[in-house]
Structures are given as C-alpha cells and as structure tokens.
Amino acid sequence: MHIMEGFLPWQWCIVWWLIALPCLAFGVWQLKKVMEKDREALPLLGVTGGFIFILSSLKLPSVTGSCSHPTGTGLSAICFGPWITSVVCAIVLLFQSLFLAHGGLSVLGANIVSMGIVGPVIGYAIYRLLKDTSVNIYLTVFLATALADMFTYVTTSLELALAYPAEVGGVASSFILFMGIFAVTQVPLAIVEGIVLALVFKYIVALKPDILIRMKIFSESQINAARGEA
Amino acid sequence: MFEELLEDVAQNNGLREVNTTVKLAVGLGAIVLCLLSTSYLSPLFIALVLSAAILLLARIDIKTYAELFLVPLWFAFLSAIVIVLISGGEHIFWSWNPLSFLSLSITRESINTGFFIFCRVIGGMSALLFIALTTPMTDLFAVMRKACVPDFVIDLAMIIYRTIFILMDQVRQIYHAQVMRLGYSTWRESITTFASMCGAAFIASWDEGDDLIRAMDARCYDGKFALMGESRPAGFRSVAALCLFIASGSAAVYVSQGMTLL
Structure with missing residues (x-):
C-alpha cells in the first residue's frame, strides 16, 4: 500500500501534499484540545500509533508499486476520530520511511491521504452510522476497520492510476487494473484485519471498559451488553 | 520480523557523528534531484554515489545493505512492468487486447518510461536508506x-x-x-x-x-521533553562534501536531460 519513494512524478507528490496538509493542520488543532483536556489519552494515542506501525509493517508483495499489508487505522479512527488519526498516521509513516525504508518522503503526502485520511474517514463514518443502532458493537468495529483498510487501497489505486493513466481507457482502466491486482491480496487481508481488530476491541471492552465509556466511544449500556455477551 | 529495523544499525554507523542537518540535506537533496531528473541516468548516478557513501563512509555491512535494497527493488521491478504494459506508445513490439477497456502492449516508449521510473525508485530508495542508516530517530526529534x-x-x-x-x-x-x-x-x-x-x-x-x-x-514532565539538540557543528569537510554532491547531482540531471534507454 505505501507507494515507494520516487514512484510518483513530482507534480503528483505536490498535489497529494496540498490535500494532506489542511487535514493534518486540523488534526493537530484537535490533538491539542484532546491533550489539554485529558493527558490520560496520551498512552492510548501512543499505543494505537505503535499498533499501526507494527501492523502496517507486515508487508506482503503486491504487483503495484507498493505492497499489501493491514493498516490498523480503523481502531484509532474509532477512538479519536479521523483527523487526529491522520496526525498519528503521518508520524507513523514518517517513522516507517526512516526506520524501514518503507514508503518515502516525497510520496509521504500521497500515503497520508490514502492511509491517514480516506481510510480513517470511511471507518469513522461507518462507526458513527452504526454506533447508535442495535448492531452489535463488535460487528461495528469489524466493518469500520475492514472498510477503512479497503478504502485505503482504493485510494492508493486511484493515486497510481491518476499518475499513470493507461493509453487505452485512461485513468479509469488503469484504476481498474491496479484495483484488480490489489484486490487479490487485499480483500482477504481486510477481512482478517477486521476480525483481528474486533477481537482486540473485545479485549479492551473486557479489561478497560471505563475508558471507552469516558471517551464516549460507546454508551455504558452498550458496553455492559457486550460484556454480558463476552 | 523486525530484524531489519534500521535504528540499531544507525546508532553505530560511521557517519553517526556528522551533523544531522548535513546528512538530512544530502538525503533530501538526492530525493529532489531524482524527482527533477528526466532521464534514467541521473537517478542511477545518485544511487551509486549514495551507496558508496553508505558502504564506505558509514561502513554498513554490504549484506545488510543488499538485503534492504533488494526487497523494494523487486516491488519496483514488478510495478515498472505494470507501467510498461499500460502506458502504450507508437513503436509497438507486442500488444494484446483481452477486454474492450483494457489494452496491454510493450512499446519502445513504454519500456523507456518503465525503466526510468524503476531507476527513479532506485535513486529514491538509496536516498531514504542513506538517511535511515546514518541518522538515528532520536537525532531527528x-x-x-x-x-x-x-x-x-x-x-x-x-x-x-x-x-x-x-x-x-x-x-x-x-x-x-x-x-x-x-x-x-x-x-x-x-x-x-x-x-x-x-x-x-x-x-x-x-x-x-x-x-x-x-x-x-x-518527575515534573510537562509535555516538553528536554532534548540536548545538535551539539556537533557542521564541519568544513561535511559541508564541502554536501555541496560537491548537490553540484555533481545537478550537473548529472542537466547533462542527461531527455536521454532514454532505447
């Protein structure tokens, strides 16, 4: 999924940076508010960031100028919303490019847009949509995280297709081609990621329910119902 | 799984004591030069110079470096092939239209494009590895x-x-x-x-x-971690090396303008 250093032409690098920067600025502003209000959120922010780092470092080869791996961003999006997640993701992506030479600096903007913005926004939207319905909270977490992962790849395919449109059929056909190649590894991987993160969430519900209630991620009655099931 | 974590290597490399800003300038300069180049030659030149610096000056084990380089290179190779197949061109060597919206072909132009992107990734990766292998994260904070x-x-x-x-x-x-x-x-x-x-x-x-x-x-932490900051001045030799590298890189980009493989 991370596009490699040097893979995108400089014009597209700038375009994606310009899209990413305002979102990051908004995220930084929100982060400041959260940190001022509740310093206890800091360890959770740290561990979600570390989690994203570890999960998205498990790479599998894929044919499209990047590679397939879980993203782990859905959990952070549910806990902190998409904009703070984008800041966390930006930090993680910077670490990955400088620790593991995974991703890159010029393409960092493009990678932030796909993994740090679009994925979490979709995940968060699904979570908000299902939050107050009677849908089981684990199912909500599963859908939010799996789709956050899927849409990260859809965005990456779009980024690649825009930079390298096919001669016949242009952007649309190269988008379909890139998507097709990604889908082989990514659809099963997204489902596995959803299952794994739903189970992780189950651990949090079992061991640290108080913080979920305090951060208003789910209501007390929902958490209690889930604990009853567990 | 994380044996390849570069942080440990970076803590003990030969360029550890060089000013961080100079090292970052080399890496970032190389990335910019690779992106500005229009030919496959200049990224290869940059990759060669930086690899020499990594192996000879930073004294990174050649096996570690080769392993780090080969995995992304394999990704880059596969991706370049996709681009060769879709980008099309006039001098067609081979073509195939499996679906109405999809046409795959190998042309002189597409081989040139694919090879150029492949080389640009090589250049970019070497720049990234240069930063990763010579600069520990703690210095970057x-x-x-x-x-x-x-x-x-x-x-x-x-x-x-x-x-x-x-x-x-x-x-x-x-x-x-x-x-x-x-x-x-x-x-x-x-x-x-x-x-x-x-x-x-x-x-x-x-x-x-x-x-x-x-x-x-x-211990009275208030959200601002006290850092020593940069204590190593940018020496004359390192700044001279930086200038020489940027100048020769720019010359390579300029001279090789528009050169293609085929």
Whole structure:
C-alpha cells in the first residue's frame, strides 16, 4: 500500500501534499484540545500509533508499486476520530520511511491521504452510522476497520492510476487494473484485519471498559451488553 | 520480523557523528534531484554515489545493505512492468487486447518510461536508506523541534516511538510462547492466536505507556521533553562534501536531460 519513494512524478507528490496538509493542520488543532483536556489519552494515542506501525509493517508483495499489508487505522479512527488519526498516521509513516525504508518522503503526502485520511474517514463514518443502532458493537468495529483498510487501497489505486493513466481507457482502466491486482491480496487481508481488530476491541471492552465509556466511544449500556455477551 | 529495523544499525554507523542537518540535506537533496531528473541516468548516478557513501563512509555491512535494497527493488521491478504494459506508445513490439477497456502492449516508449521510473525508485530508495542508516530517530526529534513542529506533536511522536519498542518486545515474547504451544498449527487457529497476541500486546503496552507517563509526570514532565539538540557543528569537510554532491547531482540531471534507454 505505501507507494515507494520516487514512484510518483513530482507534480503528483505536490498535489497529494496540498490535500494532506489542511487535514493534518486540523488534526493537530484537535490533538491539542484532546491533550489539554485529558493527558490520560496520551498512552492510548501512543499505543494505537505503535499498533499501526507494527501492523502496517507486515508487508506482503503486491504487483503495484507498493505492497499489501493491514493498516490498523480503523481502531484509532474509532477512538479519536479521523483527523487526529491522520496526525498519528503521518508520524507513523514518517517513522516507517526512516526506520524501514518503507514508503518515502516525497510520496509521504500521497500515503497520508490514502492511509491517514480516506481510510480513517470511511471507518469513522461507518462507526458513527452504526454506533447508535442495535448492531452489535463488535460487528461495528469489524466493518469500520475492514472498510477503512479497503478504502485505503482504493485510494492508493486511484493515486497510481491518476499518475499513470493507461493509453487505452485512461485513468479509469488503469484504476481498474491496479484495483484488480490489489484486490487479490487485499480483500482477504481486510477481512482478517477486521476480525483481528474486533477481537482486540473485545479485549479492551473486557479489561478497560471505563475508558471507552469516558471517551464516549460507546454508551455504558452498550458496553455492559457486550460484556454480558463476552 | 523486525530484524531489519534500521535504528540499531544507525546508532553505530560511521557517519553517526556528522551533523544531522548535513546528512538530512544530502538525503533530501538526492530525493529532489531524482524527482527533477528526466532521464534514467541521473537517478542511477545518485544511487551509486549514495551507496558508496553508505558502504564506505558509514561502513554498513554490504549484506545488510543488499538485503534492504533488494526487497523494494523487486516491488519496483514488478510495478515498472505494470507501467510498461499500460502506458502504450507508437513503436509497438507486442500488444494484446483481452477486454474492450483494457489494452496491454510493450512499446519502445513504454519500456523507456518503465525503466526510468524503476531507476527513479532506485535513486529514491538509496536516498531514504542513506538517511535511515546514518541518522538515528532520536537525532531527528531535535531537528523537528528546530523546524517548529509543535511540542505536543513531538511529544506524541516520542511516545509512539517508545511504544513501538514496547510493543515489539511484547509481541516477541507472546509470539514465542504461542509457537511453543502450537498456537499457529492450523489457519483457523492462527487467526485466533494472532488476535489474542494483538489484544494482549495492545493492553500490556497501553499499561506500560500509562506507567511511563505517570513516572514522567512524577518527575515534573510537562509535555516538553528536554532534548540536548545538535551539539556537533557542521564541519568544513561535511559541508564541502554536501555541496560537491548537490553540484555533481545537478550537473548529472542537466547533462542527461531527455536521454532514454532505447
């Protein structure tokens, strides 16, 4: 999924940076508010960031100028919303490019847009949509995280297709081609990621329910119902 | 899984004592030059110079470096092939139209494009590896502060940095224990085992993070971690090397303008 250093032409690098920067600025502003209000959120922010780092470092080869791996961003999006997640993701992506030479600096903007913005926004939207319905909270977490992962790849395919449109059929056909190649590894991987993160969430519900209630991620009655099931 | 973590290598490399800003300028300059080049030759030139610097000056083991380089190179090669197949051109060597909206072909122009992108990735990767192998993350925090990144963002970055190591420790221990108990014997089993590892590592690291913050708060930590900052002046030799590198790189970009493989 991370596009490699040097893979995108400089014009597209700038375009994606310009899209990413305002979102990051908004995220930084929100982060400041959260940190001022509740310093206890800091360890959770740290561990979600570390989690994203570890999960998205498990790479599998894929044919499209990047590679397939879980993203782990859905959990952070549910806990902190998409904009703070984008800041966390930006930090993680910077670490990955400088620790593991995974991703890159010029393409960092493009990678932030796909993994740090679009994925979490979709995940968060699904979570908000299902939050107050009677849908089981684990199912909500599963859908939010799996789709956050899927849409990260859809965005990456779009980024690649825009930079390298096919001669016949242009952007649309190269988008379909890139998507097709990604889908082989990514659809099963997204489902596995959803299952794994739903189970992780189950651990949090079992061991640290108080913080979920305090951060208003789910209501007390929902958490209690889930604990009853567990 | 994380044997290739570059941080350990970076802490003990031959260029460890060179001014961080100079090293970053070399890496970032190389990335910009690669992006500005219009021919495959200049990224290759940059990759050659930086690889020499990594192997000879930073004294990184050639085996480590080759392993680090080959995996992304393989990705880059496959991706370049996709681009060769879709980008089309006039001098057609081979073509195939399996579907109405999809036409695959190999042309002189598409080989040139694909090869150029492949070389640009090689150049970019060597620049990235140069930074990764010569500059430990801890030095970069000081640069971030100088670059006016807000304190709480650096604070968060440091917490994430610390948590990565806590998490890896947890994961390593739990993973070995699980393998010992045949936790990954079947596919279905693997999923549950993997999830329980993630969950346990998550909670344990969270607790450790809590303890860390509490311990730091007890020592009057107020969200601003005191960093020594850069204490090594940029020496004449390193600045001269930087200027020489940027100048020769720019010359390579200029001279090789528009040159193609075929």
